[in-house]
Amino acid sequence: MTETAVSADAGDSPSVNGRPLSAAASLDDDVLDSIAQRVLWLSTAMIDAANRGRPNASGVKAGGHQASSASMAGIMTSLWFSELTREDRVSVKPHASPVLHSINYLLGELDESYMSRLREKGGLQSYPSRTKDPDTVDFSTGSVGIGATAPAWAALSHRYLRDQFPDIPKGGRFISLLGDAELDEGAVWEAVTDPAVRQLGELLWIVDLNRQSLDRIIPDVQIQRLQGMFAAADWQVLTCKWGRRIEQLFAARGGEELRRRLEDMPNEEYQRLLRSHPDQLHARLLGASPDPRLAGLLDGVPPLDLAAAIRDLGGHDIGLLLDTYKQVDSSRPTVIFAYTVKGRGLATEGHPNNHAAQLTEAQIRELAQLSGMELEHPWQRFEAGSEEAEACRNAAARLKRPDVVDRPAPQLPAELPWSYKATGSTQAALGRFLSDLLRGAPEAASRVVTLSPDVASSTNLGGWINKTGVWAVGERRDWFADDVERLLKWTEGAQGQHIELGIAEVNLVCLAGELGSTWSRWGQPLIPIATLYDPFVNRALEPWSYGIYAGGQSILVGTPSGVTLAPEGGAHQSINTPSIGLEQPGTVAWEPAFAQDLEWCMLTAMNQIGRPGGSSAYFRLSTRPVDQALARLPQDPALRERRREHAVAGGYRIIQHEPGTEQATLVGVGAVMPEVLEAAARLEALGVRAGVVCLTSPDLVFRSLQDRHSTAGSRRTAIVDALFPAEQRAPIVTVMDGHPHTLAFLAGVRGDRIRNLGVTEFGQSSSLEDAYKIHGIDVDSIVRAAADLTGL
Incomplete structure (x- = not known):
């Protein structure tokens, strides 16, 4: 919706919106309530400053979510100012990022200048960003549902790290703060039901149950279903539904009738109560058939007190939240459903269209007055010497983390001293x-x-796996240990180095991202290598991209790729994954054709994992056996090293002609190199001298071309000029087992005419030879394309 103001109804009086966020029962509760009110103000004012308070020549809204932040103010105050330790790690729901920054500001971690710079260049990010925000953010959470699951995979990564490196300190809790609408995401349930997650007692999720999503109010029956689904997955389920103020009413005569009335009504009706004038609540609660006991109770409650009572939900009762945290079972994961009001304490409180609504100037001035603040001086911290200031100081000291001791990842060699079989696939070479x-x-x-x-x-x-074993949370008996015919030894224990998940690619890449973040979280780098079928890379694309954005460095291996796995047919054939690899930030995409290329490129990629300024990698491999002699690997040490340097830079020449004599250039990637080389031989027999380029990484070659025009200059520009020298201009035919537009950029290297061959349609079950003919990447198709370009 457009971020316009939602007007307050007559019932939204200052006395209602200005009440404390919880029913204070002690001095500590009073102090925490005061801090929560300041957090509410700061987060709301931060969004206001980004919208009303900032020049906007473009007319594009700055945005922000005041209502979504308001429902989290009490929950997050209870955690940061009373519950968390420095070992805990918290994922904050995306739309509550202003609350996180406001808390960090009160803890002295964020300079005041940032408070007016939400969603501004060089300022605070729209959603929590572990790599781009200036203050402490444990998890990036812009991808709805993906950030919510990240603490589960971080907890698993920490367990693995401690098993491998005993000097890693014991961790704290891994906490997710998520909105109830995020539970619609399938990624959440893939994580919840994973068998390994069930054993993570350090995992705690708190659901901000405001029962509103962007467009709708969520039915209460859905909440009951969600609670049952968590319980069925063996999670502990706790609920904070009503605060202590209204619980006192429930204990009085007629109180059970009031509870039943509130809990039986649809969520839509409850939300309408929040928008009603206090004088209307008595009649609305009694309904068409008044219960005498309920009427007797309500007759004795003043309208404003009744308005405050029906808003008294458990997610705003800080004391109740703290008591609930004490009930957490540390032997299994726990979820707390904390009932809240969206927009709690704002003039837009409970409005069905408040998701992206902004307070008017009059409304925010009213909030300032209720919060003891001034709109003209919005960023005041608590007065020195006050109980609130002392609470902030103590929390800052308690949460201050020691600097992460950087343990550099070990440097890998340029190559290993062993050779590969004469014929083999890149997938088999990975195992070797x-x-x-x-x-x-x-x-x-x-x-x-x-x-x-x-x-x-x-x-x-x-x-x-046979050499390293399988890692599991706790030792497991291997019932097949005495089976002499077993080829794969599936021994599970604390020292294994392979982690097996269920068939859930989202979980796979999320865990890879967190394993690839251990260097920056705990100072111990890991090199995660995740394998999956290449056609399913698309399924895992968003969480994979999220993990890279969040700073996770890992290697993703998609295999087998393309239509080369011909009999599997279209359902198991990947077409657009080469483009995905080329376009994904923070990643180098590789598709080596030969085993030695794979080794060189993999070692190069591994050297970029687990270090500042490093990057992830994506390898597209094949099951097709290829004659390794086709690579024409130089035997001279100097020429072999040059070949390696070119391979890790993006590609190399297999067939090179004298300058000015090359009539066509054939460019191949991956498994199709045998067809490319055979086509070159046939063209030679027809009188056309064709050079052959083998690309190991179209991604790096494209970057090389882009760097030609970089003012900073780059050594990478050398590879594109080495592969396509200016003095060797000739028409180009590109061939790959993937979408042909991936290599279309090569036309811009020298301005050559070009024909791009590749896969543009769904495949079908067939032989490999038939599959290549169907998609026009067979030898005949290559020869015809070159003949057309050269006028043969």
């Missing part, structure tokens, strides 16, 4: 490479953790 890494670079290999969604054996991780 990992096994060789254990003896060729044992220190680096100890940092490697592989993971897969029930496809470990079919992605060639069997040899690695």
Whole structure:
């Protein structure tokens, strides 16, 4: 919706909106309520400053979510100022980012200048960002539902890290603060039901149950269903529904009738009560058939007190929240459903269209007065010497974390001293490479953790798993240990280096991202390598991208790729994944054709994991056996090293002609290189001299082309000029087992005419030869394309 103001009804009087956020029962509650009110003010004023208080020549709204922040003020105050320790890690729902920054400001962690710079260049991000915000943010949460699950995978990563490195200190709790609408996301339930998550007693989720999403009010029956789903997954389920003020009414004569009336009414009716004038509440609560006992109770409650009572939900009662935290069972994950009012304490409180609504100037001035603040001086901290200031000082000291001791990831060698079979696939080479890494670079290999969604054996991780074992939360008996015919040893325990998940690619990449963040969280770098079927990369794309944005560095291996796995048909064939790899920020995409290329590129990628300024990697591999002699690997050490340098820069020449004599340039990627080389031989027989370029990374070659015009300059520009020298202009034919537009940029290298061959349609079950013919990436298609361009 457009972020316009929602007008307050007549019933939204200052006496109602200005009440404390919880029913104070002690001095501590009074202080926490006062802090919560200041947090409410700061977060609301921060959004107001980004919208009304900032010049806006473009007319594009700054945005922000005052109502969504308001419903979290009490919950987050209870945590930061009374409950959390420095070891705890918290994921904050995206729309409550102003609350997080307001708390960090009160803790002295954020300079005042940032308070007016929400959603501004160089200022505070729209949603919590672990890598881009200036203050402490434990998890980036802009992707709805994905950030909510991140603490589960961080907890699992911390457990794994402690098993591998005993010097890692014991962790705290891993907490998710999420909105009830986020529970519509499938990623949430994939995480909730994962067997490994069930054992994470350090995991705590708190659901801000304001029963409103962007467009609608959520039915109460849905809440009951959600609670049952968590319980069925063996989570502890706790509920904070009513605050202590209204519980006193429930205990009085007629109180049970009041409880039943409130709990039986639809959520829509309850929300309408919040928008009603206090004088109307008596009649609305009695309804068409008044209960005498309920009438007797309500007759004795003044309208303003009744208005305050029906708003007294558990998620705003700080004392009740603190008591609830004490009930958490540390032997299994826990979810707390905290009932709240969206927009609590604002003039837009409970309005069905308040999601992105902004307070008017009059409304925010009213809030300032109720909060003891001034709109002209909005960023005042608590007065020195006050109980609130002391509480902030104590919380800041309690939550201050020691600096992370940086333990650099071990440097990997440029290559390993062993060769590969004469014929083999890049997928098979991955398994061989990992096994060789254990003896060729044992220190680096100890940092490697592989993971897969029930496809470990079919992605060639069997040899690695046999040597390293499978990691699990706690030791498990291997009932097949005495089976002499078993090829894959599935021994599970605390020292294993492979993690197996269920068939849930979202979980896989989320865990890979958190394993790839341990270097910055706890100072111990890991090298996560996740394997999945390449057609399912699309399914995992958003959480994979989220993990990279959040600072997680990992290697994703998609295999088998393309239509090369021909008999599997269209459902298991990937077309657009090369483009995904090329376009994904923070990632280098690779598609090596030969085993030695895979080794060189993988070692290069691993050297970029677990370090400041590092990057993730995506490998697209194949099950097609390829004659390794086709690579024409130089035997001379100097020329071999040059080949390696070119391979890790993005590609190399297999066939090179004298300057000015090349009539066509064939460019291949990955598994199609045998067809490219055969086509070059046929063209030679027809009198056309064709050079052959093998790209290991179209991604890096594209960056090389882009860097030509960079004012900063880059050594990477050399590879595009080495592959396509200006003096060797010739028509180009590109071939890949993926969408052809991935390589269309090569036309801009020298301005050559170009024909891009690739896969643009869904495939079907067939032989490999037939699949290549169907999609026009067979030898005949390559020869015809080159002939058309050269006028043969």
